[in-house]
Amino acid sequence: MSTDGTGALDLAVDRVSVDLAGVRLVHEVTLTAAAGQVVGLVGPNGSGKSTLLRCVYRALRPAAGAVLLGGEEVHRLAPREAARRVAALPQEHTAEFDFTVAEVVGMGRLPHRRGALAGPSAADEQHCAAALDRVGAGHLAGRGFLSLSGGEKQRVLIARALVQEPRVLVLDEPTNHLDITHQLEVLALVREAGTTVLTALHDLNLAAGHCDLLYVLAEGRIVASGPPAEVLEPGLLAEVFKVRATPVRHPVTGAVQLLFDRLP
């Protein structure tokens, strides 16, 4: 990609502010992700996580600032061009039309397809089958997407993101509504995807265990950032989440886990 200083960074959010219906929801947020890093975005409900993520995959345009992918401004790229560099798992559940799993995954090739009338090529189909196998969902290809369980759906959507061949993968609460097995499975798949990842997460222990870097968002502003062990300290958590957090060491894995109760 580009050879300047930002070239090594796959994703750079540079002083981005976002307005929705005249209200500023995100204030001058700056964050970066180096190639291959898994970066977590944590914060209370309504802190602006989803709004910020939507700017990265172009569902929203920031009021100020810029989102840079490999040094290039996302909102200056053609939509298809941007979609070849950044894929997303939005928090969106539409259940009107019964696409098959193969059709849903095939949509990931849309930004790569040449000629509007061209259907999926043989190479596209191979790509999709390989991606489904990679997330362990090859046997689901012929199923209706709406008939899948929550965990199966997320796996299929990860496969769709993979066939987009993005450099950056954006996930909005990918573990929502999943049982613990599937939460861990989805995060492992995301790690294995090998792309740079920016993900919003609610569960702070999951965030601590699966992210290289965390950013804490509160009322639309970044209030802390760094490695999870440094960021998730009781003082900050009391201030941002209004909870008392007690770090304990996991007796088996040795990882630091947080226990929560209400502030006294």
Next chain:
Amino acid sequence: MPPVSSTTAAAPATAAAPPGPRRIPALPLAAVLTAALLGSLVCAVAVGSAGLGWGQVLRLLGAGLTGGRLEADEAAAYAIVWEIRLPRAVLAAVVGAGLAATGVAVQAMVRNALADPFVLGISSGASVGANAVLMFGAFASLGVWALSASAFVSALLAMVLVYLTARTAHGLTPLRLVLTGTAMSYGFSAVTALMVFAAARGEAARSAMMWLLGSLGGATWGSVPIAAVTVLAGLAYLARAAGQLDALAMGDETAASLGVDPDRLRRALFVVTAAVTGTVVAVSGAIGFVGLMVPHLARMLVGAGHRRLLLVAPLAGALLLVWVDIVSRTLLAPAELPVGVVTAAVGVPCFLLLMRRRAYAFGGGR
């Protein structure tokens, strides 16, 4: 005790197999539908009160196509075949294809399985214009074109009104579009009802009713080409946008992440739908059911992917409407039934039967 057959032992294994939706390959189906459509057009030309034989009809069609010679006493029959029945059958096919295709587009555009081309206020808007002509002789200077022109212009005006009202700073949101269109429809319908009431002439009210339920009786070679060109152009646009329609059907966020600008696509779809539906309504009245149900029918057969859907749905819509028109003009001949009555009578049982027979996730999980 009955003997235990080997099939009962195998039953649990088949029951455990994952239920994949059964789909018919789209290309062979499209080929069959095309053949059926061509055959049906010939049927539509052959069937009627003038009592022409099949052989004669085929010979007259052939003569018209190849410039063959006619017997002296066949001029009247030739006129019936080429000037009355054929344009009517072709118009039925064009209207059916147009309504089915725009139905597919509108359902994806507002992401609502209950939407049809008329949900955006277009048919009720066109009714106001058509009834102004039927009741009060508006635009009399346009002659035979007054009805179509007035219906078309008022359909477009209605859609512009709905568009401007539904628009927000964030573009056109699906729910606002549907709600605005529905609310406007009630308004337009009230205006139409008021006109029928104010005119208070039995015959005028009857023709207004006929128009509201749709009729292909006015088909001429003057109206068919305009409708056909508009419908084909609309189909070409939609076929090109098939992949984008898939993405839009999954949601605006998903569409954006796949490189499709949902607002821009929705605006374009709105214009295309307005042009096609406005034209179709202008030449045939407000024919219901086709635009709502044929898309679902096609989805049951070939799935929700828009490339296949936009191939099959227009053919199925054309086939349906050709037969509906045959029934509407022969069942109570010489009287004609409104097309809308027959689409419902033929389509509703077919649709319900198909929905029961096939595992179809209709607007939600199963």
